[in-house]
Amino acid sequence: MANQTDFDATHILASDHRKVEDLFSKFEKASGAERKADIANQICNELKIHTIIEEEIFYPALEGKVEESLLKEAYVEHDGAKLLVNEIAEGSPDEEFYDAKVTVLKEQIEHHVKEEEKQHENMFQQARAADVDLEDLGRRMLAKKEELQSLAQKQGLPRAEMHTVN
Template sequence: MAAGNTNTTHILANDHRKVEKFFTDFESASGRDQKSRVARQICNDLKLHTIIEEEIFYPALEGKIDEDLLKEAYVEHDGAKLLVNEISEGSADEEFFDAKVTVLKEQIEHHVKEEEKQHENMFQQARVAEVDLHEISQQMLDRKEELKRLAEAKGLPAAGMRTVE
């Protein structure tokens, strides 16, 4: 990440762009092995992203932005995590594998829209709230590095649910 681009919302937006590129790569992938590899990249990046949002970003926003928007974000994460876990544990040879990745893409597009693109989105609200986004960004970057080391060493565990039993 470029120096000076360490604001929390920039970090998260960069994550969004990276996953969007992976979805495009998946759509143009030929062969099951390539689709499987790209799908695993999508799932791992989404696991990292949701963990840092749920452990650091969202808690910092509680009571400072629209509560309904924040609750929806948690529920949207859990919906995506259900698919992430199924895709991660599945095989590109399965009948619904491509469909699951497509639906996951649609869910993520909707979630990204609410976080950064629609009027009065979460990122806009975070910027005007009394939240130190630079301090949070360092916490997020540190946690992300820790999670990347874990992923490389033994893989990330299944995505944990917060709102779904």
């Protein structure tokens, strides 16, 4: 998680990206079905929480302030990832395509992160240049994130909901 004194929404999201990248790395090095399942479930929970705070708070605040195509692609990319997140979360490391699904999810997330924070004129750069209160967004995102993390610990998170896929 981002430093608690840093409420910049883009920094919070970038911190989430680093955490998930680290989890994917751990998954690749893991052996044993139980260990892989544990790491994969952490990845799925992190991505569920991340997509919720982006879709409910961050992306709506950027509408009309960043390139519309970037936002639309982000929603579609999320839904592609959510399909795999749900498959992985409901699956087992014993299944034939389990590791392949985690690998493809990793590749999708790497592409998504590139568009949000690494390529020229990315979403985060555009958000910083626009009239968006990133501190207020960050506070709201952290509050929602804490709520979802608590839910995940108490009863688990529901399936990831699609927005662009029927």
